[in-house]
Amino acid sequence: MGNFCRQGRGRQLLSAAAAVILTCFIVTTSRATGGFPPELLWFRPVLDPVSLSYSSSQQVIAVPARQGTIALYRVSDGILMSVIPAHDNRVNAVAFSPNGNLLASGSDDMTVKIWQVSDYGRVFNLQRTLQGHTSWVNAVAFSPDGSLLASASRDGTVRIWQVSDGSLVGTLSGHNGSVTSVAFSPDGQYLASGSEDRTVRVWQVSNGALVRELMRPNSPNDPLPAHDFAVRSVAFSPNGQRIASGGDDRNVRVWQVGDGSLVYTLSGHSGSVTSVAFSPDGQYLASGSEDRQAIIWRVNDGTPERTLTGHTFAVRSLTFLAGGGQIASGSDDKTVGIWQVSSGALATTLAEHTNDPTSVAVYPDDTRIASGGKDGLVILRDLVTGRELNALSVHNNWVTSVAFSSDGQRMATASRDNTVRLWDARTGAGPLATLSHPNWVHHVAFSPDNTLLASA
Secondary structure (H helix, E strand, O other): OHHHHHOOHHHHHOOOOHHHHHHHHHHHHHHHOOOOOHHHHOOOOOEOOOOOEEEOOOOEEEEEEOOOEEEEEEOOOOOEEEEEEOOOOOEEEEEEOOOOOEEEEEEOOOEEEEEEEEOOOOEEEEEEEEEOOOOOEEEEEEOOOOOEEEEEEOOOEEEEEEOOOOOEEEEEEOOOOOEEEEEEOOOOOEEEEEEOOOOEEEEEOOOOOEEEEEEEOOOOOOOEEOOOOOEEEEEEOOOOOEEEEEEOOOEEEEEEOOOOOEEEEEEOOOOOEEEEEEOOOOOEEEEEEOOOOEEEEEOOOOOEEEEEOOOOOOEEEEEEOHHHOEEEEEEOOOEEEEEEOOOOOEEEEEEOOOOOEEEEEEOOOOOEEEEEEOOOEEEEEEOOOOOEEEEEEOOOOOEEEEEEOOOOOEEEEEEOOOEEEEEEOOOOOOOOEEEEOOOOOOOEEEOOOOOOEEEO
16 A cells, blocks of 8 residues: 555545545655654644744744644744644643744643754754653743753642753742743743742742742731632743733732732733733733733733734633734634734734545645645645645635646635635645636546546
């Protein structure tokens, strides 16, 4: 079967025996790529964006996806560059190193992994696997110089690792619940951690000593913990003078690092605050919530600058992109929105096929595969690496059939919108022509000499 596929004869029977030929290509591709999940050849990964991280050097954003994978998208146009088969269970956290060349991931499989990423997200290699946590890994963060990596776990500990060799530097114990978030101070001296025990703690990185627990004033002998319910996210300001925390009590709190005092509380969400992030210039603080919104606050006075609306389920993660002009939000609606900070306008949405793919076609030289979906998209993907090459919005109803001309010049698509459309197969430009039917179109096929196109 493998030789049959490699000789390229599989595509000749695609319309007659699609299931058999697809299985043939699955086997070939899975072996060639050393473990690339074969189902992703025609599915975009189903995103699970509980965490986001941006690499300015690679110009990609990392997003956890289903089946223990991590999707790397090019931010400029939303093209999927790679899918990393990262873990044996759900990926809860991703973080790029400061230089953007290493990616750390944490998972329900209780491991932390460090990946080398290069060629703008096209190439990835596992550097090492860090083991030691006894429960899920909820968060990971690199130190500012990239030499250390912190991981937070449901086992109630924070572990600090040496990136160069994967050795354990120290374990921070003291929380009485799952540790949900960690962040290094900009100078690398301190580490903040948030937990389901309602507390935010600040640690000395050099010796692992607890510097302080952030407490709200109540009475001299009875201060209150940082939040009334679980803490979900912590972040240092770029100047290192403040820490922001968000929790299930629906509040964002900003603290003074020097003395641990509460600066102010931001109340505006109607659901748990799941993520907080400072802009690179420190002027803004963003918060994401289960109320499906993200709010951008002015740091100097705590007033809301604007609200980002559009997600249909909880916002789980936020990260500012390079320069701070854009912000990315990950949601339980399985999408990542990229927004303009200045206007609040949605610039790009990263998403999988929103419905099951309905048709596939293989390029004549067996280097690419096209998949059409119920969402009207056709996704072109490298057949060897699985890298997404293009995503075309070709119809306003189901794409029922996709076909390439034998010379590789044209691609035809058919749809339940009663049309057949022609596209430049190499560039995706088009439609070059639109042909109408009185009803749904189920199939398209080119003649052997490419002079005719049949549609039914």
